[in-house]
Amino acid sequence: MNAPSANPSPSLDRQSLRPDCGNCFALCCTAFGFTRSADFALDKPSGTPCRNLAPDFSCTIHESLRPRGFRGCTVFDCFGAGQNVSQKLFAGNSWLEYPETKDGMFSAFKVARQLHEMLWYLVEAQERTFDPDSSNCALKLMKMIEQALDGGLEALLSLDVHDLHAQVRSTLMEISDEVRASYFAAGDDHLEPWLTPGADLMGRQLASRRLCGADLRGAYLIAADLRGSDLSGVDLLGADLRDARLEGADLSQALYVTQPQLNSARGNGTTLLPADxxxxxHWGASPDGN
Incomplete structure (x- = not known):
């Protein structure tokens, strides 16, 4: 097999992994279901339109989702899968106009959304690694996912997503180990032993701490106080940041941060974020009003 080119295809960048709701048939408002909770004001079965969905696929309460009890909608991000499925896979033909496409379109969206999220992580991993072999491995996976997305409906729905996810996860972890190791090159052992993957850190006071290089993959940071802390090189893959306090925290060099994580957290203009x-x-302004 020939080695991939040094640079990813133009479609394999984070600009293409941002949601474009104007070119989507409201797939996030239809394909997925939700249960009445603190995040959703009502029950909605999967495969049915939300009652707040307008005929033009816009949301009738978009500007007031949080006060109306739909916080979960403000947290969700499809990583660009919605417009990909709507415009490319189904050639701009909506499920509303062609009801017979609904089941296939909704199923495709559920798979594509997972693949787009994997791409989000792999783009970063490929850029952050110092090892050419790791970069090449990430790029191969990106190409594999792109081919799956371009292979048509039948191929997409028959894809072994579980196996692909395992390969992506392994690559992300290897690159995380490499990046985080750079923070301990001088024997820096500043981290507490309980700062580990999957740790229960709900409500934990972690303000004004140097957490650089910690592996908090899958950690529960719900309502944790991270104000003013340095999270450079911290692996936040899958970490639960709901209501985490991030005011003044530095996440600019944190690993594997996503928009949904930030959307679920609390911060302001003093929070430093990754460039993408x-x-x-809904975040507040900084104390000086910026």
């Missing part, structure tokens, strides 16, 4: 991510609309 945006300040959530």
């Amino acid at each position: 991510l945006m300040v959530p609309a």
